[in-house]
């Protein structure tokens with residue numbers, strides 16, 4: 001096979017993106033979607049594999065900043081648009097792109113890479129571990145009520161929240177919604193600080209058929225004229241012999257405080273002629289679970305979401321803080337990025353951390369995938385040890401590290417990329 005792997009040139013984008021669409025089944029994106037993805041493509045960070053004129057492999061790496069425990073926003077490669085032509089599969093094209101990409105990410109000085117996987121089995125071999133899950137819910141709103149024990153108060157003591165329907169793509173609305181989103185980022189590991197342009201993603205309509213659902217609708221929660229929350233959703237009307245049974249398909253819902261948050265959920269539950277709220281990507285610890293009258297009829301389910309890879313173990317572990325004081329030597333195995341292999345002394349607490357190479361014996365040994373899984377606090381090292389994936393060498397080290405790596409707020413990635 002005579003193929004060439006090279007950095008994407010702007011003139012090649014249409015063939016490159018076309019190859020990606022074909023690898024994902026051949027349904028072309030709409031014009032608006034294509035335009036957005038072209039605008040967002042970072043050419044110098046994208047790779048193509050070419051056989052003559054034919055593009056047979058694609059991979060990109062957005063320059064994100066990822067929120068980690070403690071609130072730091074860490075430069076992170078957002079691995080995306082990975083594909084190999086169906087006629088070139090299982091010949092190592094993906095492996096060659098992952099090799100080049102991780103070497104590049106290291107050169108760019110970004111300690112982390114993240115992705116969402118079309119299939120969970122693909123990326124473990126390259127050192128990616130499951131770092132965050134997403135909660136899905138199908139809520140029977142004909143039976144379930146929002147029933148907070150008491151009306152929550154806002155920080156200023158007032159309770160009044162006014163809901164206002166607005167046009168989702170109005171620039172002033174987008175700006176206000178982005179500000180609400182941005183205020184959440186540091187407080188939840190796994191969220192991405194969006195670069196300019198990404199605010200178009202949640203409202204991208206694209207002209208694609210909605211399977212009977214309405215165009216995107218937006219409702220703001222305001223207090224004293226200030227936007228304190230918003231929701232984006234579609235309404236899919238449906239009727240049968242018994243009457244109306246429409247579905248609210250929830251896109252986004254963010255709020256700055258509990259009063260606004262509860263008001264928005266209450267609104268979604270109360271829309272006439274609907275009896276279901278469908279939410280396919282909520283944080284695993286989304287508080288709506290704690291204000292519903294019947295959690296069983298919410299049909300909650302977890303699924304894999306964000307995969308993470310520590311590209312530079314030392315820098316990655318220093319970038320976050322730790323819930324409790326920790327001083328352990330981690331023996332890290334990393335066959336794909338051997339510069340991470342070896343023993344690292346991690347000393348840290350809630351204020352900060354240092355992580356340096358050491359000649360000391362390890363207290364815990366683990367693969368880089370396990371470190372990845374624990375990194376954002378979404379998977380406990382103790383649970384991984386019970387699965388045989390982390391080994392304790394010094395008694396007590398596992399409990400110490402497992403407590404320290406935990407996060408009070410579940411990591412969550414709000415949207416794909």
Ligand SMILES: CC(=O)SCCNC(=O)CCNC(=O)[C@H](O)C(C)(C)COP(=O)(O)OP(=O)(O)OC[C@H]1O[C@@H](n2cnc3c(N)ncnc32)[C@H](O)[C@@H]1OP(=O)(O)O
Pocket residue numbers: 023024079080081082083084085088089090091092093094095096115116117118119121122125
């Ligand atoms: C972040 C994202 O963009 S996720 C999107 C990923 N892309 C897709 O799913 C689009 C459709 N699929 C494809 O384009 C391709 O099948 C890819 C990209 C998943 C794999 O590309 P290939 O060039 O065939 O992979 P490559 O030959 O390098 O395989 C490397 C190893 O991964 C394994 N592998 C590759 N794809 C898969 C898969 N889908 N499931 C399980 N194992 C896989 C191979 O068997 C091989 O294993 P080995 O090292 O034990 O021999």
